[in-house]
Amino acid sequence: MAARTLAGFLVLALVITICEAASVFQPITHAHRSAASQLFTPVDGSFPSLEEAYEALRSFEILGVDKKPVIKSATCRSVIETLGSSSSSPKDLFHALGVNGILKCEVKDQLFEGIVPKLKAVVSSASSLLDFYYSIGSLDLIKDQSSNVDVLLSDADGIFRSIKALSQSDGRWRYSSNNPESSTYAAGLAIKTLAGVISLASSEIDQSVIGTLKNDISKLFDSIEKYDDGTFYFDEKVVEAQEHQGPLSTTSSVVRGLTAFADVTSGSIKLPGEKILGLAKFFLGIGVPGDAKDFFNQVDSLACLENNRVSVPLILSLPASVLSLSKKNQLKVKVNTVLGSNAPSLTVKLVRASKSGSKDGSIIESQDLKFDKESESHFLDLPKTVDVGKFLFVFEVVLHDSELEKVYATGGQTQVPVYVTGFIKVDNAEITVLDSDLGSVESQKKLDLAGENVVSVSANHLQKLRLSFQLTTPLGHVFKPHQVFLKLRHETKVEHIFVVGSSGKKFEIFLDFLGLVEKFYYLSGSYDIQLTVGDAVMENSFLKAIGQIELDLPEAPEKAPRPPLQPADPYSKYGPKAEISHIFRVPEKRPPKELSLAFLGLTFVPLIGFLIGLLRLGVNFKNFPSSAVPATFAILFHLGIAAVLFLYFLFWLKLDLFTTLKVLGFLGAFLLIVGHRILSHLASSSTKLKSA
Incomplete structure (x- = not known):
């Protein structure tokens, strides 16, 4: 008994499940690198537009995929053409310069010098946010690409205020002064544009204006949306707006603007670390997008979050597969940045592990996880006192050094539901037939639910059936699974299902057949007995046939309920059908064969009379041509006529109309040619004879 318990404990397993209440997010994986190669596929070494080329190159750069040699030649030609064209818009120049920053095309400073005055003129006369942005x-x-070109803005403070004039009191922005609709997506563009103005300012901008912008950012984050699992995201408020964007692109725009502004300003932007971590969870929770634009927004935003000065989110991730406790009895926990890079020096603590359903529930308090340098993971050794069941583990990430160069967002405590699974032992299983009145045992048989044996018992309507067994965990505690059902199935496929209840340490059910005769529709005969025991933490859940019972029930009274019709097998319509036997009607009586043949002979009488008539009248062969060529055409003409007559005969015998007409078409053309030749010869001979 002890050996079996120990064997069951050695295969105890830990299952980490992801649910809505506490999701566990994974950093960027190799699946993103594979998806990037499929979503961003150049045609003949180039992309349809420089905007798509930039998004592809930026995604490859973040994921560490080198595609530059494949597309550099054709794409750089497009970049130089766009930068050198006088008709290129600021948007075209923006994407061309973005591609050039990654590919490092051979763009001369003279080309930059020709672009800068045009761009400064657009900035001076711009009236819309997008003109400022591009x-x-x-x-x-x-x-960033040339230090020899003067790109600084002399009136940076005035430009800053012109863009700031488009802001709203709730932190959102308008696209232009003529557009009353405010947008969260536009707010991200505006913040990034103002970060560019600060970077290009030839003199220091008024700090009070920058402080006002920081307050606008805080107001913008006050309107952020939240899911129950700690995920934060931005969405547009006005759905009908012309420039409406989805949650992914809107959140991405705000993240780019926030991180760009934080890079060019001194001091800190006071934002809760849980919101920065929640934004990272939003992008990671998407998985691998199937759209190229969404894919770019996801990985670019995560790259911005990983290198921002506000706070870098750290992701605590756990494996989603089953970890057997027989393999070092450990749970592996990893903490990474959003792109999968190594986290700084930290400690992961298991603050609390509570068993669901227990009153006190606290099993573990503040246990530090061990760190393994080789796998760069933290390991938790579960105590041997942990039995099977559902637990709620609460983890906390603690940074070692408070003077780290970057500020990290750990998200406080992370709650993870955990299922500890194992083999449940089934003991003392037996099935008993009892007398209804006295309760004495009529027959009793042991059941081996772990084996393959089945039992056979019999009973009548005055008796009872009792089924009992015990379930114990690997540590010897009573186990109560979610599902325990007993099913009896009659040989006519009528089924009856009963819930098996528990009393103390034993599961037991009594079936009083006297009170069940109507439920059983008075159907005597053989019933198959099937037992179902199942639970999420029970590794040896089973649905098992344990035997048969022969029931002798009384005859059904006249008004007794009838068994329900059993549903037809949906696959029966594909089986063989019944053979169809058909008897044709008796043929009508026909004349004798001799009479039919005689009638056939009479049909040839007119033809014979015609031939005899020709002989009587005398056939004139004097005009038959004597020369070889005309004689040949004359013979072919008569053979053609004979062929037509024979075709008529075949049509009458077996040919259809369409086949006859096709052949007749060829014979008609043949007769037309040879008939014309022979008639021309006869006409010529007649003319010569008259002349003579």
Whole structure:
């Protein structure tokens, strides 16, 4: 008994499940690299537009996929053509410069010098947010790509205030002064544009204006949306707006603006770390997008979050597979940044592990997880006192050094539901037939629910059936599964299902057949007995046939309920059908065969009379041509006529109309040719004879 318990404990397993209440997010994986190669596929070494080329190159750069040699030649030609064209819009220049920043095309400073005045003129006369965004963004890119070109803005403070005039009291922005609708997506563009103005300013901008922008960012984050699992995201308020964007693109725009602004300003932007971590969870919770634009927004936003000055989110992830406790009895926990990079020096604590349904529930308090340098993971050794069941583990990530170069968002405590599974032992299983009146045992048989044996018992309507067994965990505790059912199935396929209840340490059910005769529709005969025991933490859940019972029930009274009709097998319509036997009607009486043949002979009499008539009248062969060529055409003409007559005979015998007409068409053309030749010859001979 002890050996079996120990064997059951050794195969105890830990299952980490992800649910709505506490989701466990995984950083960027290899699946994203594979998806990027499929979503961003160049045609003949180039992309349809420079915007798509930039999004592809930026995604490859973040994921560490080198595609530059494949597309550099054709794409760089397009970049130089766009930068050198006088008709290129600020948007075209913006994407061309973005591609050039990654590919490092051979763009000369003279080309930049020709673009800068045009972009500054657009900034000076701009009236819409998008004009500011693309022109200032282009100047900021030129600043990073060439140090010999003057891109600084002399009136940066005035430009800053012009863009700031489009802001709203709730932190959102308008696209232009003529557009009354405010947008969260536009707010992200505006914040990033203002970050570019600060970067391009030739003199320091008024700090009070920058402080006002920080307050606007805080107000914008006050309107952030939240899911129950701690995920935060931004969405547009006005769905009917012309520039409406979805949650992914809107959140991505805000993240780009926030991180760009934090990079060019001093001091900190006071935002709760849980919201930054929640934004990371939003992008990671999407999985692998199937759209190229969504894919770019996801990985680019995660890259911005990983390198921002506000706070870098750290993701605590656990394996979603089963970990057997026989393999070192450990649970592996990893903490990474959103792109899968190694986290700084930290400690992972298991603050609390509570068993669901227990009153006190606290099993573990503040246990530090061990760190393994080789796998860069933290391991939890579960105590041997942990039995099967559902638990709620609460983890906390603690940073070691408070003076780290970056600020990290750990998200406080993370709650993870955990199922500890194992083999449940089934003991003392027996099936008994009892007398209804005295309760004495009529017959009793042991059941081996772990084996393959079945039992056979018999009973009548004055007796009872009792089924009992015990379930114990690997540590010897009473186990109560979610599902325990007993099913009796008659040989006519009528089924009856009963719930098996528990009393103390034993599961037991009594079936009083006297009170069940109507439920059983008075159907005597053989019943198959089937037992079902199942639970999420029970590794040896089973649905097992344990035997048969022969029931002798009384005859059904006249008004007794009838068994329900059993549903037809849906696959029966594909089986063989019954053979169809058909008797044709008796044929009508026909004349004798001799009479039919005689009638057939009479049909040839007119033809014979015609031939005899020709002989009587005398056939004239004097005009038959004597020359070889005309004689040949004359013979062919008569043979053609004979062929037509024979075709008529075949049509009457077996040919259909369409086949006859096809052949007749060829014979008609043949007769037309040879008949014309022979008639022409006869006409010519007649003319010569008259002349003579």
